[in-house]
Amino acid sequence: MQVNNSFKLMAVLIVAILFFACRKIDLGNIQNLNDGQVMVIGHGGSGFPEFSNQLPANSWTSIERALEGLNANAVDIDVQLSADHQLILYHDGRLESQTDCYGCIPETESETIISCCYRNNFSNNITDHHAVILLEDLLEHYAESPFTFLLDLKPFGQCTEDIIVDLDTFATVLTDLVVRLKMEDRIIFNSFFVDLLAKLKALNPGFRVFKDGVNFDENFSEATTIGFNGITMSNLDIDEDQVSQAHDAGLWVILYSVKERFGTADALRKNPDGIITDNIELLQNFLD
Secondary structure, eight states: OHHHHHHHHHHHHHHHHHHHHHSOOOGGGOOSSSTTOOEEEEETTTOSOBTTBOSOTTOHHHHHIIIIISOOSEEEEEEEEOTTSOEEEOOSSOGGGTBSOOSOGGGSOHHHHTTOBBOOSSOOOTTOOOBOEEHHHHHHHTTTSSOEEEEEEOOBOSSSTTOBOOHHHHHHHHHHHHHHTTOGGGEEEEESOHHHHHHHHHHOTTSEEEEEOSOHHHHHHHHHHHTOSEEEEEGGGOOHHHHHHHHHTTOEEEEEEEOSHHHHHHHHTTOOSEEEESOHHHHHHHHO
16 A cells, blocks of 8 residues: 555656646746846856866856857856956866866965866866966956856855955955946846945945845845845745745846756746856757
């Protein structure tokens, strides 16, 4: 009897999964704050590395492929501050996790950092050399383009707990760069660190500032209390009603942790304003 009940439960789950996977997505009736459009945002460029995508995240080639090759609307890139106050595109806490260098971004001069090359963990092609790059170089190159750049800001040193990046310096350097290039309307500042976001908003109230977080109620409260423009959350941590609640409060919602077909369909049904994806082509196929 217990075995039969287990089979019945499994069958119900399978039917439920198939039902939700096959539910039609009414793309003409997406209710969001982006005029019914869903921004396609490449994660780290064209997606984080795997066998089908061997380009390092945050590398020039990966970003170029996403924007110019795959026609994404935007890219989500990780930004840290070097020891000499240069803005570096890099995800991890330590350089040795992905490159041929050793150390931490906040403790290392930018000249040393941009000489570091990403290791290729998926092939033996030793002719591929992808260097760590400066945010300034990237934005200068795309200053006249239509693309949007979502900057995932990482202000705290991730190597040891006693290394703390000066938030005023981080905010000032970011502000000076974006204003100089006149890219205020094409930059989204995103971070878990509310104090840094508040400083950016104070320096330039016109900036688009999004609060990242894992708890919707906390994220929503911080964003609405301080006057941010949106929130970013994992698709697994937010439901359709919460997205609607954020929209009612005037907050954009960008979802991430989206890659496979089922997750992409699930995210779209929640009516987000943008989706950060590791599979740009799949998301575009849903939207076409």
